[in-house]
Amino acid sequence: xxxxxxxxxxxxxxxxxxxxxxxxxxxxxxxxxxxxxxxxxxxxxxxxxxxxxxxxxxxxxxxxxxxxxxxxxxxxxxxxxxxxxxxxxxxxxxxxxxxxxxxxxxxxxxxxxxxxxxxxxxxxxxxxxxxxxxxxxxxxxxxxxxxxxxxxxxxxxxxxxxxxxxxxxxxxxxxxxxxxxxxxxxxxxxxxxxxxxxxxxxxxxxxxxxxxxxxxxxxxxxxxxxxxxxxxxxxxxxxxxxxxxxxxxxxxxxxxxxxxxxxxxxxxxxxxxxxxxxxxxxxxxxxxxxxxxxxxxxxxxxxxxxxxxxxxxxxxxxxxxxxxxxxxxxxxxxxxxxxxxxxxxxxxxxxxxxxxxxxxxxxxxxxxxxxxxxxxxxxxxxxxxxxxxxxxxxxxxxxxxxxxxxxxxxxxxxxxxxxxxxxxxxxxxxxxx
Numbered sequence: 001x002x003x004x005x006x007x008x009x010x011x012x013x014x015x016x017x018x019x020x021x022x023x024x025x026x027x028x029x030x031x032x033x034x035x036x037x038x039x040x041x042x043x044x045x046x047x048x049x050x051x052x053x054x055x056x057x058x059x060x061x062x063x064x065x066x067x068x069x070x071x072x073x074x075x076x077x078x079x080x081x082x083x084x085x086x087x088x089x090x091x092x093x094x095x096x097x098x099x100x101x102x103x104x105x106x107x108x109x110x111x112x113x114x115x116x117x118x119x120x121x122x123x124x125x126x127x128x129x130x131x132x133x134x135x136x137x138x139x140x141x142x143x144x145x146x147x148x149x150x151x152x153x154x155x156x157x158x159x160x161x162x163x164x165x166x167x168x169x170x171x172x173x174x175x176x177x178x179x180x181x182x183x184x185x186x187x188x189x190x191x192x193x194x195x196x197x198x199x200x201x202x203x204x205x206x207x208x209x210x211x212x213x214x215x216x217x218x219x220x221x222x223x224x225x226x227x228x229x230x231x232x233x234x235x236x237x238x239x240x241x242x243x244x245x246x247x248x249x250x251x252x253x254x255x256x257x258x259x260x261x262x263x264x265x266x267x268x269x270x271x272x273x274x275x276x277x278x279x280x281x282x283x284x285x286x287x288x289x290x291x292x293x294x295x296x297x298x299x300x301x302x303x304x305x306x307x308x309x310x311x312x313x314x315x316x317x318x319x320x321x322x323x324x325x326x327x328x329x330x331x332x333x334x335x336x337x338x339x340x341x342x343x344x345x346x347x348x349x350x351x352x353x354x355x356x357x358x359x360x361x362x363x364x365x366x367x368x369x370x371x372x373x374x375x376x377x378x379x380x381x382x383x384x385x386x387x388x389x390x391x392x393x394x395x396x397x398x399x400x401x402x403x404x405x406x407x408x409x410x411x412x413x414x415x416x417x418x419x420x421x422x423x424x425x426x427x428x429x430x431x432x433x
Contacts, residue, residue: 005076005120007053008040009093012126012326013192016146021191021226022170022218024200024211035402037092038389042332042405043125044339045073050123053116055092056082059388061362069377069384071339078113082392097130126326127303138247144300148325150191151228157295158320163288165320170227176215179208182229189322191226199264201232233318237311239276241285242331243293245302251293256280257330259308260349268414269333269348276311283317285309292320301325336407340384347408351421353391354401355430361388367424373417381410383417391430401433 009015040054041062050073052058057077066072078096079085091099099106100114118132122139129142140148147153155167170176179188184205190198202208215227238261242254256277260268280286289307296305306328310318333348353359368374368383375382383406390402408417422432 003120004045004047004050004123005053005116006043006045006050006123007093007117008043008125008327009128010036010039010125011092012128013149013198015094015128016142016149017192018146018226020223022176022215022223023190023226024188024198025214034090035390035393037090038393039387039403039405040125041389042386044071044332044336045123046335046339048072048074050074051076051116051120053077053113054389055079056085056389059361059392061365062385062388065365065385069340069375071336076116078110082389086393093128094130097128097132100132101130124327140301140303144296145325146192147299148296148301148305148323150226151189151193151322152191152226154292154320154323155228157292161288161291161295163292163320164318166231168229169225170215170229171225173216173219176212176219179212179215179229180205182208183231184208185232187230187232189228189230191228201264230321233310233321234313235310235318236313237276239273239280239309239311240328240330241289241307241309242328242334243289243305243307245293245297245305247302249294249297249302251290251297253286254331255334257333259330266329267350269330271333271337271346271348272344274344279311279315280317283319285317285319288319292323296323296325304328304331306330333407336384336386340407342407342409343380345410347414348386349406349408349414349418351404351406351418352401352433353404353425353430354433355391355425355428356395356400357429358394359391359425359428359430361385361391363428364424367427368420371420371424373420375407375409381412383408383421404432 037055041058043052045052052073053076055078058075063075096110100110114132118134121137127139127145131139133139152169155165155169158165168178185201185203188200188202193199238259239256240259241256244252244254256273258270258273258276293305304327306324308321310321312318329348337346365374373383375384386405386407387403393400408414425431
C-alpha cells in the first residue's frame with residue numbers, strides 16, 4: 001500500500017513563467033494575494049491513509065467536521081502555526097524547495113517535509129521545479145510542464161493537429177503588427193496566467209494600438225513570444241474536463257464540470273450537467289482532447305490535466321480554449337464529491353470575504369448549523385465549507401480580504417445559501433464582496 005501526499009501551490013504559473021516572453025502592461029494583470037497560499041486546506045486525499053500536506057496546520061474544527069462527513073485522512077503541515085509561517089516571511093512552495101537545496105539551517109528546518117515528499121507518491125496541485133522526487137516516483141521535466149501549460153504552444157499544437165481553434169500566436173515583430181488587423185473585441189493572453197491574471201479583453205482599436213506600442217518596446221529589448229490573441233466567443237456555457245496521464249501514457253477521463261465565471265474570474269462549478277455531457281458526447285470532443293493529451297505525453301508531460309472548453313450559442317462545442325496541466329477546482333470538487341459520497345446535485349462556490357479581524361471557523365460552523373444550512377451526516381442537503389486559513393490572517397490595515405470556498409449539496413439554490421452565508425458573516429463583522 002503506497003501513501004500519497006497531497007500538497008497545493010495554487011499559483012504555479014508564477015513558477016513557470018519565462019521572463020523573456022512578451023507580457024501585458026502590469027496594471028492590466030491581477031496580483032497574487034497572500035491568502036492564495038492558504039487555500040491548500042481544501043485539498044482532500046482520496047484515501048484515509050493518505051496525507052494532506054498544508055503550509056500551516058489545517059483548522060482542527062474544519063478537519064473534525066470533514067471527518068464527521070466521512071472525509072478522513074492524515075494531515076501534516078510545513079509550519080507549526082500561522083504565526084510561525086508569517087515570522088518566516090510567508091514562504092510559498094518554490095521558496096521552501098529552494099531552502100531544501102541549501103546546506104544551511106533552512107534545509108534542516110524543512111527536512112521533515114522533504115522526507116514526506118520523497119518517501120510518498122506525490123499528488124500535487126501542480127508540478128514545480130525543485131520538488132523532491134525519487135527514482136520510483138519521477139516527475140515531469142520543467143520544459144515539459146511549461147510546454148503543456150503555455151497558451152501559445154497549446155494554440156500552435158491545436159493548429160498542427162487540426163483541432164478547431166481561432167487563436168493567433170504572437171511570436172516576433174511581424175506578429176505584433178498582426179494585432180492591428182484583428183476585429184475587436186478579442187482577448188489577449190500571456191503564456192502563463194490563470195483566473196484573470198495575464199488576460200485582457202481588448203474592446204477598442206485605440207487600446208490595440210497602445211498595446212502594440214507596448215509590445216514593440218518589449219520586442220526591441222529582446223523579448224519575444226508567449227502571447228495569444230483569441231476572438232471573443234459567443235459562449236453559452238463554459239466547461240472544463242478533467243484528465244490524468246499516467247507515466248506510461250495511458251489517458252484517463254475523470255469528469256466534466258460546468259464552470260461559472262464572472263468576467264475572467266472563476267466563481268464556481270456545477271457538477272450536475274447531464275445535458276451538457278450529452279451534447280459533448282455527440283461531438284468530436286473526446287477525440288480532439290485525447291489527441292492533444294497524447295502529444296503532451298510525447299513531449300514529456302504526465303500527470304493531472306484540465307482542459308478549458310466552451311459550448312457556443314450556436315451549439316458548437318469549442319474543444320480547447322486553453323490547457324492547465326495541473327489539478328483544477330473541477331478535479332478538487334469531483335474528489336470531494338467522491339470522498340463524501342455526495343449525489344450529482346453538487347456545486348462548488350468561491351466568494352471573496354471582507355473582514356476586520358480573523359474569523360473563528362468554529363463560530364461560523366455553529367451559525368450555519370443553527371440556520372439549518374450546514375450539511376451534517378445523514379442529511380440530504382446543506383453546504384460544506386472547505387477552507388478556513390484564508391480568513392485567519394490578521395488584517396494589515398483596517399480591512400482584509402480572504403476567500404471562502406464551499407460545496408453546496410441538494411436542491412436549494414446558490415442564492416439561498418449565499419444569503420445565509422452573508423447573514424452569518426455580518427454577525428461576525430465580515431461581509432461578502
